[in-house]
Amino acid sequence: MGFLNFHKDTFKHGIHPPESKDETNALPIRQFPFAPVIILPMAQHIGAPSEIIVREGQQVHRGELLAKAGGYVSVPMHAPVSGIIRKIGNVPTISGKMSPGIFLEAFPSSTQEVLEGKPIDPNTATPEEILQGIQDAGIVGLGGAAFPTHVKLKIPEGKKCETLILNGIECEPYLTTDHRVMLEQEKDIFKGIHYLLKATGAQNAIIGIEANKQDAADHLAKHLPKELPLSIKVLPVKYPQGAEKMLITSLLQKEVPSKSFPIEVGVVVVNVATAAEIGRLLPHGRGIQERVITITGPGVKKKGNYLIPVGTPLRFVLEHVGVEEEISEVYMGGPMMGVAVSNLDISIVKGTSGILVFTRKDVNQSSKIYPCIKCGACVDACPILLNPSKLGILAKFEAYDEMASDYHLMDCFECGSCTYVCPSHIPLVQYFRLAKRVVRKREAEKKVESHA
Amino acid sequence: MLKKTLDISSSPHIYKGRSTDDIMKNVVWALLPVVFFASYSFGLNALLVIFTATLACVLTEHLLCKLSKKETTVNDYSAVITGLLLGLTLPPSFPLWMAFVGGVIGIALGKYIFGGLGYNVFNPALVARAVLQAAFPVAITTWHPAFLPDRFTNISRSIFTWPFMQPQFDAISGATPLSAFKFDGITASTAELAFGQISGSTGETCAVIIALGGLYLIARNMMSWRIPVAVLLSAFVLSGALYLMDSALYPSPFFMLFSGGLMLGAVFMATDMVSSPITPVGLWIYGGIIGILTIVIRIWSGLPEGVMYSILLANAISPHIDTLVKHRVYGTTKKIKAT
Numbered sequence: 001m002g003f004l005n006f007h008k009d010t011f012k013h014g015i016h017p018p019e020s021k022d023e024t025n026a027l028p029i030r031q032f033p034f035a036p037v038i039i040l041p042m043a044q045h046i047g048a049p050s051e052i053i054v055r056e057g058q059q060v061h062r063g064e065l066l067a068k069a070g071g072y073v074s075v076p077m078h079a080p081v082s083g084i085i086r087k088i089g090n091v092p093t094i095s096g097k098m099s100p101g102i103f104l105e106a107f108p109s110s111t112q113e114v115l116e117g118k119p120i121d122p123n124t125a126t127p128e129e130i131l132q133g134i135q136d137a138g139i140v141g142l143g144g145a146a147f148p149t150h151v152k153l154k155i156p157e158g159k160k161c162e163t164l165i166l167n168g169i170e171c172e173p174y175l176t177t178d179h180r181v182m183l184e185q186e187k188d189i190f191k192g193i194h195y196l197l198k199a200t201g202a203q204n205a206i207i208g209i210e211a212n213k214q215d216a217a218d219h220l221a222k223h224l225p226k227e228l229p230l231s232i233k234v235l236p237v238k239y240p241q242g243a244e245k246m247l248i249t250s251l252l253q254k255e256v257p258s259k260s261f262p263i264e265v266g267v268v269v270v271n272v273a274t275a276a277e278i279g280r281l282l283p284h285g286r287g288i289q290e291r292v293i294t295i296t297g298p299g300v301k302k303k304g305n306y307l308i309p310v311g312t313p314l315r316f317v318l319e320h321v322g323v324e325e326e327i328s329e330v331y332m333g334g335p336m337m338g339v340a341v342s343n344l345d346i347s348i349v350k351g352t353s354g355i356l357v358f359t360r361k362d363v364n365q366s367s368k369i370y371p372c373i374k375c376g377a378c379v380d381a382c383p384i385l386l387n388p389s390k391l392g393i394l395a396k397f398e399a400y401d402e403m404a405s406d407y408h409l410m411d412c413f414e415c416g417s418c419t420y421v422c423p424s425h426i427p428l429v430q431y432f433r434l435a436k437r438v439v440r441k442r443e444a445e446k447k448v449e450s451h452a
Numbered sequence: 453m454l455k456k457t458l459d460i461s462s463s464p465h466i467y468k469g470r471s472t473d474d475i476m477k478n479v480v481w482a483l484l485p486v487v488f489f490a491s492y493s494f495g496l497n498a499l500l501v502i503f504t505a506t507l508a509c510v511l512t513e514h515l516l517c518k519l520s521k522k523e524t525t526v527n528d529y530s531a532v533i534t535g536l537l538l539g540l541t542l543p544p545s546f547p548l549w550m551a552f553v554g555g556v557i558g559i560a561l562g563k564y565i566f567g568g569l570g571y572n573v574f575n576p577a578l579v580a581r582a583v584l585q586a587a588f589p590v591a592i593t594t595w596h597p598a599f600l601p602d603r604f605t606n607i608s609r610s611i612f613t614w615p616f617m618q619p620q621f622d623a624i625s626g627a628t629p630l631s632a633f634k635f636d637g638i639t640a641s642t643a644e645l646a647f648g649q650i651s652g653s654t655g656e657t658c659a660v661i662i663a664l665g666g667l668y669l670i671a672r673n674m675m676s677w678r679i680p681v682a683v684l685l686s687a688f689v690l691s692g693a694l695y696l697m698d699s700a701l702y703p704s705p706f707f708m709l710f711s712g713g714l715m716l717g718a719v720f721m722a723t724d725m726v727s728s729p730i731t732p733v734g735l736w737i738y739g740g741i742i743g744i745l746t747i748v749i750r751i752w753s754g755l756p757e758g759v760m761y762s763i764l765l766a767n768a769i770s771p772h773i774d775t776l777v778k779h780r781v782y783g784t785t786k787k788i789k790a791t
């Protein structure tokens with residue numbers, strides 16, 4: 001096997017963008033005010049949209065169920081605020097598509113006490129009960145992917161989970177959400193890990209943290225409960241170490257086979273903020289109503305880490321923190337993989353880990369595109385060990401099938417490292433995203449044909 | 453109040469902030485000391501030759517862009533590099549009109565017909581130099597010594613030869629160390645070679661300054677260190693082995709390393725990114741081929757110098773070198789072709 005000669009403690013290749021975390025990593029998490037109207041899209045996770053069970057004009061209590069899961073790969077949605085359902089209709093989402101959604105007007109005078117549900121005891125509950133509890137709480141991956149957590153935790157028939165990895169890497173520049181959660185919510189994280197170990201049957205758990213969050217690692221180590229089979233591992237800083245596959249390689253020196261999930265090597269990876277949410281909600285049988293978000297970037301006046309209700313309109317958020325005159329681009333997520341927002345009328349969703357505002361002068365406008373000069377920088381950057389230069393050339397000729405069959409296009413997870421280093425400013429990831437979409441579509445069509 | 457329209461762009465939203473023209477500019481910076489030293493040791497002659505070649509390259513690039521109604525690509529600095537490199541491979545008293553023709557050929561034939569920057573198969577400066585060698589075999593092998601006392605006041609007559617006229621070379625012309633060895637069996641001392649106390653092409657003389665320029669680019673991560681190391685190492689090992697076998701017949705490996713255009717070729721010409729392989733293993737193979745071929749040509753062929761032909765040949769096969777290289781993608785066990 002070629003899995004032997006690894007450098008210890010890290011994955012191959014990767015990049016070192018400026019971290020840009022200094023402005024927010026020391027700021028404690030602060031509660032954000034309630035917006036007058038909360039707008040909740042039902043499609044804010046991967047999978048089927050939630051199904052609305054309330055009607056217009058109905059009064060709801062904070063934490064009350066508004067929509068139920070639309071299937072197994074789906075989660076329910078809870079009221080982030082006490083108020084009245086003003087309208088049910090289509091709402092804009094970041095992808096540009098409209099989604100069914102709820103307009104919830106907050107009661108200004110409400111105490112905003114949260115409704116309690118059926119508590120789940122980690123010591124007595126079965127794995128199935130815990131998974132059900134996680135789904136009922138509406139929990140999705142808070143690292144950004146927003147994949148329903150209970151689906152990820154379900155160990156397939158015949159597989160065994162040996163190690164549970166808690167992802168505290170937060171390798172995206174600017175973001176300090178997980179950093180603050182680790183510093184301030186250690187009890188919730190440990191409680192969450194207790195549930196997660198029970199649900200997956202894993203024998204041990206490791207929290208992976210990058211060296212630029214040594215204080216968080218020390219803090220967790222100091223409060224580590226003795227009864228948990230849990231260790232903390234500090235890794236050298238490198239992007240994209242927070243990607244599941246890279247993190248597994250860094251921690252366990254194992255590679256996840258192409259086209260498969262971590263469980264193939266006996267691992268399940270959960271983000272630390274997701275674990276904290278599980279530890280906080282399940283003992284009370286509550287649903288998720290808010291999340292920690294880093295709001296930062298050169299265009300923001302009051303930078304910080306805020307606890308913001310899900311469904312808060314982006315416009316309200318930016319007006320509250322204040323932005324510079326010259327704002328040019330707003331991103332949901334980090335600067336490497338985050339998505340540019342075209343419309344301030346979209347809302348904060350469960351998967352929003354950061355809001356980044358760049359002004360005109362921060363946006364790389366002078367980046368003139370040159371031809372590929374075969375400098376090899378992209379080859380040295382790609383953590384999947386692809387040849388982005390070659391893929392880029394093939395993409396220009398629209399040779400998508402060849403890209404997939406001969407050069408492993410589908411293994412690209414769009415981390416952006418190749419584009420980041422390319423001196424010719426070739427938008428490689430953009431090409432690959434498009435190419436992957438075309439290949440997926442063609443494959444789906446082929447399947448339909450062979451069935452017909 | 454918040455503005456209504458926002459710009460959107462595809463991720464990533466930050467960049468390393470080093471662009472292709474930055475890299476090219478830095479190569480020019482690294483070449484400038486070599487140009488200065490050439491002008492210092494060969495005087496006005498060298499300066500004129502290098503300047504003319506560079507001017508020809510830049511003008512040609514600009515004109516060709518204009519003719520094909522494209523935005524000019526002069527400001528990516530690649531034409532300047534081609535011009536400087538070409539000038540540095542020519543003898544100091546080379547007729548200027550020939551140097552000009554060389555510059556035009558380098559850009560037009562060496563780069564433009566392939567599709568411009570990024571598409572050239574060969575190093576354009578070497579294409580120009582090869583064509584000049586074939587067209588003007590006498591002029592391109594007529595050297596004159598370095599450090600002539602009147603070098604800053606006197607310009608060789610040959611420089612101003614009218615186009616298509618037979619150049620008149622000055623009485624004092626010197627043999628390069630390589631041809632002296634090849635045809636008369638004399639080897640120059642390593643120190644003389646390393647500090648450029650010899651005759652040769654304008655830029656083929658001071659190996660130390662060339663190496664420093666290379667180190668600068670390597671330190672700034674703008675050049676592959678593997679290529680010069682592979683070229684010099686393979687040349688050193690092969691010539692060293694020969695020297696150990698018979699030190700009377702073969703020159704010392706240090707002589708081989710520091711004489712002729714090997715240093716300039718290894719550091720500034722073989723490293724042209726576009727015409728060299730992209731995979732690390734490919735770079736080693738490519739450099740090794742250049743080093744070994746250079747020694748083979750120098751010792752066993754009728755030519756005194758072999759760097760140029762070695763690099764051109766390696767340029768031609770560099771895409772195939774990459775194709776031979778196999779590598780493994782993350783999460784797979786089978787090796788696939790790299791390019």
Ligand code: SF4
Pocket residue numbers: 381382383384385386388411412413414415416417418419428429432
């Ligand atoms: S975006 Fe894809 S090709 Fe580019 S570095 Fe990341 S995984 Fe590799």
Ligand code: SF4
Pocket residue numbers: 371372373374375376377378379388389392418421422423424425426
């Ligand atoms: S980084 Fe850009 S210019 Fe360099 S080889 Fe890759 S695609 Fe080509």
